[in-house]
Amino acid sequence: MRVKVFVSSRHGILDPQGRAVESALANLGFVGVSDVHVGRFIVLTLDTPSTDTAEETVRKMCDQLLVNPTIEDYRFEVESG
């Protein structure tokens, strides 16, 4: 299974990187850009038979290491095959 984990700063937590990128985009002349956030993208291959097991394992990975719930939110995708 190929797993993609998307980590972003938690809603309400100041994201200075997102803010800096947003103003850089505005400076380049891109109009109508708002709510920019910079996060982390983690991909991994997981050797496991079922999608359910994979999802459970990835959730544990996120809770224990990949994500700090105090400051970050996450979502993930599991692709079989």
Next chain:
Amino acid sequence: MKWAIIRFPGSLDDRDALYALRDVLEQDASIIWHKDENLGGAECVVLPGGFSYGDYLRCGAIARFSPIMKSIARFAEAGGLVLGICNGFQILCESHLLPGALTRNGSLSFICENVTLRVENCRTPFTRLMSEGELVRLPIKHGEGRYVAPTEELRQMEERGQILLRYVDGNGHQNEAASSNASMHAIAGVANHRFNVFGLMPHPEHAVETMLGGIDGRKIFQSIARGMAG
């Protein structure tokens, strides 16, 4: 008094902490490798500054799983004193031995400067030789020092007096300019609710000799040592 300074791969200030404790303050201090599991009878454990594991993933996130951290968690649970400086503070937050988290400075810049701090609670093992409202000068040098915690947790921490140090200006007033990393509530150092674990972004180990810019850092180490001496 016996001190253990933990060295992780990427620790930088372990030797400075050793110098401050052993050579300047004449304490019985030694360095312990993070793969050890034995704290060697230490009465206070110091997690030094640096970039453990290259700050990969999040600052302190990988160091948290070093073998020695299990021993430190047990030691803290039993009431042992733990001091985390800079990266050590980040490791303690990642380990849940301290509340909150440290994120990228509001300015996105690495900050290296001397700051003024106000002592907010002197009834702790780490601040007992200081007085409430006292101003101290310590250096900071970090890119990820913006303290963040959920609003309700912050409220409880304030109520219990867990904020030990706050960034202030030279007159002791809190304002945006004085808190250069944009920490919530201008927090520079916090303790757990049992007051035996303390983490701070400023570096007391770099402020123990007049020649090197100040001696205010001594007060934290001496507070700890005085408490242990009875």
